[in-house]
Amino acid sequence: MLSIPCPWCGHRDETEFAYGGEAHMSRPPHEASDAEWTDYLFMRTNVKGVHRERWHHATGCRRWFVVLRDTTSNRILGIHLPGDSPNEGEA
């Protein structure tokens, strides 16, 4: 069971959250090619190591935030708010 540190509510069990996929994915413009749309919809970095991902505190404050999680150990290394620099964060 992950214990996820919501920036507002503090540490809560992962059952209160919904996973939102890899963070910092930029939606391509409407006129993008099929290949670009395919990359956006289906391709991910699949990091073995520190992964930046979005989480939604679904049965808490219902806010979204970004988590830096080591996919090899499940350790959470940092969090930051959407829109903040990917290099900032605190566990």
Place this chain on the structure above:
Amino acid sequence: MTKRGASNGRAGRAASPGAWTPLQEVLSTCPPATGAGALDDRPQFAVGERAPLGKVVVICSEDGASAIVADELKIDLPRDPNTATVRGDVTAMWLSPCEWMLVTPDGQTQKLIAALERAFAGTHALVVDVSDRWTVVAVTGTDVLPVLKKGTSVQLQWPADGIGRCCQTHLFRTPVIIRQTDESPSFDIYVDATLAEYLWQWFEHAADGLDVRVLETP
């Protein structure tokens, strides 16, 4: 099987005429927490459903909302996450940044919403009547914390300022808002009206072996 205390034959809770609440039928079969035949000491686990309350959600920037709500209701919006402020029979609970729930006696929401909408005119704000979405279940008893801990890992044994605390979480996957109401401790649990009976069934299971009573809540 839940151990029920001796029943004196009366209905557990007297419903207000015309004020239907989701749990009034299921709770009417349970023995009351007070009256002839009840235990002299505090019950181990007691549940009651509050009469209908007005509930309004306000979404606005914190600076704008605080001043407007304070002017209308004479209550300060809580600034810290998962806290509540209480003034008489009005409660304000923090739900998320820039979002609060105001709880008032029944019948006051239309006037309140109209006043808030006038005050918020021209600003990026939202005022929504959610009175019928939530029902409020009051719980107390000597074993209230062990029962609630079976459904959530959130620390509910708040320190001396617990009456100003609230939190959103889930009890056995049912989204709820829990607010401490006195130092016993007692709690008000806000639950979706359509899931109230499911929550009651979960309480019966979690309180198995305890003496379960019904509160005569206002």
